[in-house]
Amino acid sequence: MKIQRLLVALTVVNLGLVVFLLAQLRTASAETAPVLRGRALEIVDERGRVRAGIQVLPAAVSKADGKAYAETVILRLIDPNGRPPVKLTASTQGAALLLMGETDDTYARLTGPESTLTLISRGTLRDIKP
Numbered sequence: 001m002k003i004q005r006l007l008v009a010l011t012v013v014n015l016g017l018v019v020f021l022l023a024q025l026r027t028a029s030a031e032t033a034p035v036l037r038g039r040a041l042e043i044v045d046e047r048g049r050v051r052a053g054i055q056v057l058p059a060a061v062s063k064a065d066g067k068a069y070a071e072t073v074i075l076r077l078i079d080p081n082g083r084p085p086v087k088l089t090a091s092t093q094g095a096a097l098l099l100m101g102e103t104d105d106t107y108a109r110l111t112g113p114e115s116t117l118t119l120i121s122r123g124t125l126r127d128i129k130p
Helices: 002-029
Strands: 040-044 050-057 072-077 086-091 094-100 106-111 116-121 124-128
Touching: none
Parallel strands: none
Antiparallel strands: 040 050, 050 072, 072 086, 086 094, 094 106, 106 116, 116 124
C-alpha cells in the first residue's frame, strides 16, 4: 500500500513538472527575435563571394574634383562575375537607382531630387525629365 501511495505521489509530481515545462516553452516561443544591428551586411554565396551588400558610407569629399558627398546608404546586388548590376542609394541629397545591362555602357539610372531618368545604350544617351 505504501508503494502505491509513493507511485501516485511521484506521478502527480511528474505531471506538475510537465505542465510547468510546457508553460515555459509557450512563453519562450512568443518572444520576438532581437534586432540585427551592424555597420554593414553582406550576403555571400557557397564560394564565399559577396553577392549582396548593404553599407553606410560616411560623408566625404572627392579627391578628384573636390565635390562633397553626403553620408549614403547603398544596397548592391552583385552578379556571379563580381559586377553590381543593381544599386540603390539614399542620402540627404536624394536617392538613386541604377540598373546595368550586360556591359558598363548600357544602363538605366533614376535619380533624385530632380527625378531624372537616364538611359544609356552602347554610347547613346537619353535623359528624361518631368
